[in-house]
Amino acid sequence: MNAPADSADVRRRNLALVLRHLDAHGPCARTEVAAGTGLVHASVTALVAELIDRGLVREAGSVPSGGRGRPRRLLRLVPERVVILAAQVTLESVHVMAADFRGHVLHRESAPHHAPYGDPRALAAVIGCVARAAEAAVRDASPDAHVAQLTVAMAGPVVGPGQLVAAAIDFGWHSTDLRALVVDQLPGLDCPVDVVNDANMAALAEYHALAADGVRHPETVAYIKADTGVGGGLLVNGRVHSGSHGMAGEIGHLPIALDGPECRCGTRGCLAMYIGPEPLIHAAGLDAVAESEGGEAALAELDRRLRAGDPDATAALGAAGHALGAAVLGVCGVTDVGEIILGGYLATWGKWLRPGLDARMAGRRALAPDTQPDITFGVLGTEATLRGAFQTCRDALLDDPTSVPALPAPPVSATSP
Secondary structure, three states: OOHHHHHHHHHHHHHHHHHHHHHHHHHEEEHHHHHHOEEEEEEHHHHHHHHHOOOOOOEEEEOOHHHHHOOEEEEEEEHHHHEEEEEOOOEEEEEEEEEEOOOEEEEEEEEEEEOOOOOOOHHHHHHHHHHHHHHHOOOOOOHOOOEEEEEHHHHOOOOOOEEEEEEOEEEEEEEEOOHHHHHHHHOOOOOOOOEHHHHHHHHHHHHHHHHOOOOOOOOOOEEEEEOOOEEEEEEEEEEEEEOOOOOOHHHHEEEEEOOOEEOOOOOEEEOOHOOOHHHHHHHOOOOOHHHHHHHHHHHHHHHHHHOOOOOHHHHHHHHHHHHHHHHHHHHHHHHHHEEEEEHHHHHHHHHHHHHHHHHHHEEEEHOOOHOEEEEEEEEOHHHHHHHHHHHHHHHHHOOOOOOOOOOOOOOOOOOOO
16 A cells, blocks of 8 residues: 555655765766666666756766767756755844755845834844845746755754754744744745754754864764854754753853853753853953944954954953863763864854863863863854754755746747748
8 A cells, every 4th residue: 555655755765865976976877877876777876867857966977888878868856956055043144045956156136124022023024034035046046946945044943843943042033933934034935944943054064064074973972062052952963962852052041050040941051141142241351342233243353352462352261261162071071072163253263262261171081081171162163053054954955856846848849831
């Protein structure tokens, strides 16, 4: 009774095998695809024909076969066939990137959201506006491109199959179906919309970027970032481990002091209260800049003062390094991670954080030096979250090429009598 579904699943998996081989090794011939995937040549021929019909693959010339046979016809991906939209919500703005299947950026759009505290609908309206602008730009430039996905990366845990934002603490709302609110703003967008956790996306992107640079990651890796707020992710064998409720890796709200300052999450002494943007801006004496020009301008001024050797800025980062070290010790005690990747401004300002971080971890390192994690600094900066969201969508498409519809048949020209 399950044969049709099973047959469709097998075909989908085989299409994915062929597409992934061409992605990694193309251009190459059908015989090479068969050898690389273990599929028989007749199956490869049929699968390639379907991928060509969907516009994902095309023939790209031929090369001699090396014998008396016919030349081998090469196959390659058609990266411009698919476009992915990735959006990131920060404290003050919404950023959208449109990129083709190879990651070539076709369009960028940013807009301040001015979303009132506690009002997710206002934020969804701005996300819809910038997403529409990005889609229109793609349609104008590439009318035949298939817009495969819009993924919105949001600060805060995203839980369950419904992708509810469990708690957007910096925005003042919780248990909110942000995806539904965004979909309501985009009635003409004919593609799936997903909402994901921004730190998880950044964690994946930094993990793969560092691996491409030659870093050999251990089995378990934790990621800690600070930008919009303080977040994190837990990776096991390169995959996000979200725990029982989708909350694993929420390091920003790990308490590091019993009598610390109150946090909007409902407890005291959270890491975010020591290394988040608002506490750092306050500790560096930049509250007036934040009030007059905004948080992003204040962080830019903090960066300038750090590089100029300002003592207040340096002291703020030194104290933050100690707080970060306390959190790292806690994370290691629970998860036994082999590596901590620091992202966002924790990577940018690693030089000023490192003394406090090392001082806090010195005792544990002296006691058990072989069990302490490597501290690695991310390399993608502000691009990490958008790149991670893009890569997640791309991987999903590679796993299911049937999500891309067939190209329309060319018109049949009338023959003269």
